[in-house]
Amino acid sequence: MNNDDTDNPPQDKPVRQGFENHCILVRLDQLLPGRVMRKAVKSSRKYKQIATSVTEVGLVEPPVVARNPDNVGTFFVLDGHLRIEVLKDLGRTEVECLVSTDDEAFTYNKQINRLAAVQEYAMIVNAMNQGVPEDRIARVLSVNVATIRRRSRMLNGVCAEATELLKDKNCPMAIFEILKKMQPLRQIETADLMINANNYSVAYASAILAGTPRNQLAEPDKPKTIKGMTADAIARMEKELARLQEAMSSIQDSYGKDHLELTVVKGYLKRLLGNSRVVSYLVVNRPEYLPEFQSIVEITSTMPPESG
Known part of the structure; x- marks a missing residue:
């Protein structure tokens, strides 16, 4: 029996170097x-x-x-x-x-536009642990020292599972202040709701908080008061939010096909715009196409824009 293929395996091809040796x-x-x-x-x-x-x-x-x-x-x-x-x-x-x-x-992975809040938190905490003065971190990030201190405590009271879900999402720091007012399981549900809706606004998170039953709050014995809303209105909002969650679950199947097609289109255009020769051709020959292609690539939500 001929065992040439086993005894003499083909030599591995040399790995192509991604970058030149020196800057x-x-x-x-x-x-x-x-x-x-x-x-x-x-x-x-x-x-x-x-x-x-x-x-x-x-x-x-x-x-x-x-x-x-x-x-x-x-x-x-x-x-x-x-x-x-x-x-x-x-x-x-x-x-x-x-x-x-x-x-x-x-x-190569160079497509991130800005640090997510959790990533920025990790960077700040790591810098402080290494002895970098707070005022220097503040200067680098163009914020004041009080903001740096707030950001260094941003995840205190937020469960690890919710943090993991939001670690690469561009949500504002205020989102985590809202999460702290909920119990861990509700924090995870809220993170899931924001991800499914691709909506990381403070207004959306506040609406979820307003519709959270009292027994799922971090301080359930404390009366839930929201400025400008009566107890009856808050109760109605809780019911509406529950119906919204059910509705979102029911449309995910039909939404998935359209979202997949958009994702494929975005991926293809992103690949084209990642090629400098293609971009140079568009700049010279079809300049009107380039901003339109960029707008599609930069789409972060397929939800319809809010009216008014």
């Missing part, structure tokens, strides 16, 4: 952006945080670029557009970059 210094005017930078970005909280961080501690993570095969000496920007804009505003002319051997941004 390189690149002039900012040699960098070709991979997306259109909206004017409102520079007034955003994220942009101000990055600007403060670069000013206070320098550039922690280098931008990621890919060499332009059609024009030697220029580079496609795969990740770090905001950092590059900040450097331009600070009057810098060069930046140290990590060079990718693949020009498609989707091939």
Whole structure:
């Protein structure tokens, strides 16, 4: 019996290196952006945080670029557009970059727009445990020291299961203040409701709290009072919320097919826009398509917009 395949297994193919061995210094005017930078970005909280961080501690993570095969000496920007804009505003002319051997941004995990609240909490607590002064953390995040202290206590009273569900969701810190007013099982239910509705607004979480039966509150013996609402109105809201939960469960099957199709479309467009050559072609030949494609990729909710 011939055992060649067993005795002499094929040699493993060499693993392709994802990045060049060393960072390189690149002039900012040699960098070709991979997306259109909206004017409102520079007034955003994220942009101000990055600007403060670069000013206070320098550039922690280098931008990621890919060499332009059609024009030697220029580079496609795969990740770090905001950092590059900040450097331009600070009057810098060069930046140290990590060079990718693949020009498609989707091939590595660089698509996160901003830290989720739980991730930011972990970063702050870790920095404080390492002895970083509160005032320095506050400067980097463009907030005051009192806010840093609040954020460092954000998860006190929130159960681990609810925290795990929301760890990568972009929900405001006030959501966790609302969760603390509920018992652990209700916290988990609330996290599930927000995820299913893809709604992480304070108003939505407050509505869930208002519709929470008293025996599921963290302080069940304390009368549930909501500004501007009578006890009868609160009781009706509890019943309405229970019906809403049932209705949401019943439509999930039909909703799933449409949501799947949208997810596939988003994934395909995200892959296209992750390719710098495709983006460059659109900028030159079909500039009107690019913002529309970006809007689809950036959709975070399939729920209809609120009227009024």
